[in-house]
Amino acid sequence: MLAPPPLSLYVHVPWCVRKCPYCDFNSHEQRGEPPFEAYVDALLADLDSDLPLVWGRTVQSVFFGGGTPSLMPAASLERFLQGASSRLRFAPGCEITLEANPGTAEHGRFESYLAAGINRLSFGVQSFDDGCLQRLGRIHDSAEAERAVKLAQDAGFDNINLDLMYALPGQDLAMAATDLERAFALQPAHISHYQLTLEPNTVFAARPPAGIPGEDAGWDMQEHCQAMLADAGYRQYEVSAYARPGRECAHNLNYWTYGDYLGIGAGAHGKITMGHDQSVLRRWKLKHPARYMAAAGGEAVIGGDERVEPERRPFEFMLNALRLVGGFTLASFEARTGIAAADIEPQLQAAVDNGWLVRDAGRVVPTESGRRFTNDVVSLFLAD
Incomplete structure (x- = not known):
């Protein structure tokens, strides 16, 4: 018998300042100010449509991914969270994560995020080497990354993840180790440390950058950095995830243990266990923001529904x-x-x-x- 597992809520915010050449997520470069208030209306309408799938269940975690969710004003995030929590039961201490771009950090913004209900931040730092950041097409530099983390800590955030990549164009083992040393100095609760991969349908896949370390060099970086993370007190609990004791990411753990999640927003994917007919449903939404907002609240917003047959589970x-x-x-x-x-x-x-x-x-x-x-x-x- 299928038993309904824990339930999470994923919210996709599709806009970013500039699309990175390695990114294969559903992200769209902003043209002027994105219509955030209209988007929140669409998100809540989308959520209303999906509620029958999860009546009576409790949400254990919420994750705002993108794109760059930290472009969204705190007031818009708060309005969505208030609307979502009035429709769904949020567990006490529900982990609510916001992905943040260090290049969009502003003084006072983190205090507003905390007041809105965000209690975990995930910074897409990727590297503390300015040359590597430029080759990755990032909009921030190392000083801005350090400043953003410190601003968030000063605002009261103590549950912070730093995303770091290795095997970057022009990077050697010493540079990868230095990235970690600079991350440790900021004392985050969690570090995601993963290898750059050339994903299909990205700029890097079409035009690979020069100087990407070979397979053996990448493996050397991984082994060396894993030892550094362990020595610094970060326990590896997943292929690319390391945490201080008790600071594992609840949302991602739910994915990795084949939990359930509603996917709300343009291009968002969800997976729900249906107890009444002992099935597993995968559902995804229209990817283009304008089409998504026009269709939200009706069946037309669904990009596809798929039952996961038992032999595939x-x-x-x-x-x-x-x-x-x-x-x-x-x-x-x-x-x-x-x-x-x-x-x-x-x-x-x-x-x-x-x-x-x-x-x-x-x-x-x-x-x-x-x-x-x-x-x-x-x-x-x-x-x-």
Whole structure:
């Protein structure tokens, strides 16, 4: 039997100052002031349409992603949160994250975000090297990044994530290590540390920049930086996520444990467990902001609905859960997929035999080799 897992709310804000050449998210360069008030109206209408999917359930986390959500005025964020919390039950201490661009930080803005209900910030720093930032097409420099974090801390935020990338064009191991040292000096609660990848349909994929480190150099950076993060007190709990004790990202943990989430906003994706018919629904919204706002509140805003067939659920579950350093329990697999653990016994055993997974008292944990070859492990669970 499928058991409804924890529920999160994802809110997509599609505008940004300038689209980065490596970005494959649904983001659109702003032309003048984006219509934020009209967008909040559309978000609430969109939420109203999706409410029947989650009647009676409690929201454990909220995440504003983008684009650059920190472009949105605090008053608009507050109006959405007030509207959402009047429609959905928010758990006590609900984690509410806002992605922020250091290049759009202003004095007083963070105090307003905190007053609006935001209690976690995620800064897209990417690097503290100005040359690397320029090659990545970022609109901020290292001084602005440090200033933005300090402004947020002075405003009262103590739950802050810094996004950092490595294997950047023109970067060597020493430069990657220096990025981490400068991040540690700011004492964030959480660090996301991931390798630059050339995603399809991006500028970098079409015209790869010169000087991207090779595979071996990238692996050396990853191993060296993982050791630095551990020494600094940041525990790795996911492939690219490191946190101080108790500061793991609740929202992302819900994704990685195959939890449920409503996706509200232009291009947002959601995944909902439907108890009445024992199904898993994936739903996504129209991507273009103007089309989305015109259609919000009606069925036309839905870009697509898809039922995840039982034979696909093991793959989807593993695609997420095997990113976690601590792995998963077979009981959680059965509850989240509605499939008996015995049905995936041959695949599990094959992964164990290859040295990719270990099993102990009902828990399945990826080995170091398994984490390095995650794609190979996950592919074992593809439906025939």
